[in-house]
Amino acid sequence: MIIDAIRNGIVIDHIPASLSMKLYRILGLDDLSCSVAVLKNVASSKLGRKDIIKIDEIIDLNWDVLGYIAPDITVNIIRDGELAEKRHPQLPTQLTNVIFCENPRCITTTEQELPHIFKLTDPEQRIYRCIYCEARAKKHE
Amino acid sequence: MKSLIDILDLTTAEIDELISKANDIIDHPDRYAEKCRGKKLATLFFEPSTRTRLSFEAAMYELGGHVIGFSEASSSSTSKGESVQDTVRAVSCYADIIAMRHPKEGAPKVASMKASVPIINAGDGGHNHPTQTLTDLLTIQREKGRLNDLRIGFCGDLQFGRTVHSLISALSRYHNIHFTLISPAELKLPDYIKVDVLQKKKLDFEETAKLDQALPNLDILYMTRVQKERFFNEADYIRLKDSYILTPEKLKNAKSDLCIMHPLPRVNEISCAVDDDPRACYFHQVLNGKFIRMALILKLLEID
Numbered sequence: 457m458i459i460d461a462i463r464n465g466i467v468i469d470h471i472p473a474s475l476s477m478k479l480y481r482i483l484g485l486d487d488l489s490c491s492v493a494v495l496k497n498v499a500s501s502k503l504g505r506k507d508i509i510k511i512d513e514i515i516d517l518n519w520d521v522l523g524y525i526a527p528d529i530t531v532n533i534i535r536d537g538e539l540a541e542k543r544h545p546q547l548p549t550q551l552t553n554v555i556f557c558e559n560p561r562c563i564t565t566t567e568q569e570l571p572h573i574f575k576l577t578d579p580e581q582r583i584y585r586c587i588y589c590e591a592r593a594k595k596h597e
Numbered sequence: 598m599k600s601l602i603d604i605l606d607l608t609t610a611e612i613d614e615l616i617s618k619a620n621d622i623i624d625h626p627d628r629y630a631e632k633c634r635g636k637k638l639a640t641l642f643f644e645p646s647t648r649t650r651l652s653f654e655a656a657m658y659e660l661g662g663h664v665i666g667f668s669e670a671s672s673s674s675t676s677k678g679e680s681v682q683d684t685v686r687a688v689s690c691y692a693d694i695i696a697m698r699h700p701k702e703g704a705p706k707v708a709s710m711k712a713s714v715p716i717i718n719a720g721d722g723g724h725n726h727p728t729q730t731l732t733d734l735l736t737i738q739r740e741k742g743r744l745n746d747l748r749i750g751f752c753g754d755l756q757f758g759r760t761v762h763s764l765i766s767a768l769s770r771y772h773n774i775h776f777t778l779i780s781p782a783e784l785k786l787p788d789y790i791k792v793d794v795l796q797k798k799k800l801d802f803e804e805t806a807k808l809d810q811a812l813p814n815l816d817i818l819y820m821t822r823v824q825k826e827r828f829f830n831e832a833d834y835i836r837l838k839d840s841y842i843l844t845p846e847k848l849k850n851a852k853s854d855l856c857i858m859h860p861l862p863r864v865n866e867i868s869c870a871v872d873d874d875p876r877a878c879y880f881h882q883v884l885n886g887k888f889i890r891m892a893l894i895l896k897l898l899e900i901d
Contacts, residue, residue: 561722563703567680588703
């Protein structure tokens with residue numbers, strides 16, 4: 457399979473196998489008009505299998521989403537065919553409207569215009585809690 | 598402008614300051630009779646309550662202030678579909694401070710983000726009830742003279758009892774507290790308190806199903822109601838319910854200076870025959886609730 461080399465764009469590498477489509481959806485990549493390639497189950501010496509996303513344009517990424525879904529990924533920014541920057545997302549301290557509170561007793565169930573805000577309460581265990589009812593966010597699959 | 602949404606919003610120094618102020622109010626009520634002259638407390642109770650609402654209202658009246666508000670959602674614009682955010686923005690125009698009870702968890706937090714006056718969480722569903730915890734801490738301090746070096750037993754429904762969870766979190770910040778958790782297996786303390794608070798802070802605790810065996814070692818017994826609807830089958834409820842009823846007979850083995858507490862309302866978990874026992878503190882607790890709320894209103898309104 458041949459995917460054209462990127463001249464100006466982004467390569468999201470080291471995505472745990474099977475997470476690429478989730479990232480594709482949450483990052484809104486289906487709304488882009490440029491070429492986007494999703495490579496699934498690529499052989500990796502580090503991970504065994506990994507996914508890769510290639511975007512043929514430099515776009516603004518939601519780093520909070522990247523950090524929450526896959527904090528161990530590598531984001532390569534390509535400019536003029538050269539690797540210009542290599543970044544790793546951080547675990548975000550707060551997430552707004554990325555995950556949604558599932559506690560049926562939470563005020564967000566009745567006040568539907570409220571933003572769903574989660575705070576990182578335990579970085580070691582990667583636990584996020586709703587700022588209103590403190591319900592723990594379910595671990596993403 | 599500060600609000601009180603969760604007991605852990607307050608440092609232990611701030612809690613000590615509130616307890617000290619409440620004690621001063623108890624000793625010198627006349628000094629405080631005019632402190633809130635010209636101030637208004639709004640009590641926004643979106644679900645019914647007896648003690649908490651009346652306690653807030655009595656507290657404000659004894660400080661010389663006024664009270665406005667409603668005691669059920671049906672008599673507010675909520676029945677027309679108004680949001681909590683809009684209600685508190687409007688009420689902020691009329692009152693200097695708001696006490697809010699709401700069936701939805703997190704509603705007072707939302708209110709505190711939108712209101713221009715301090716918000717006091719007067720209970721949000723099964724989540725938080727910080728003024729009950731302050732009441733409990735004042736009661737323990739007055740009855741035992743300290744908040745450190747205590748053996749406290751929590752008995753009954755430890756799974757759903759928000760007052761138990763908040764008091765354990767608050768006491769976990771004091772020294773040398775031994776927790777005895779007395780409950781049927783069905784109603785044990787949830788893991789997020791046991792693991793996140795007790796085990797994480799390496800606090801001394803034990804779990805047992807037997808009140809009789811735990812009672813002789815306790816300085817404080819905090820009773821809660823075992824509700825029939827919490828059980829999966831009626832047979833289990835019938836098997837267990839009597840073992841968590843406190844009677845004069847069971848108290849024979851308890852310490853002479855035991856302090857018996859209950860957040861009330863009780864149903865039958867403390868026999869009325871215990872009420873005259875000098876160790877019964879649950880009605881002192883009710884009275885203390887008014888004084889600590891007076892201290893809290895003064896603190897949040899920044900009145901000395």
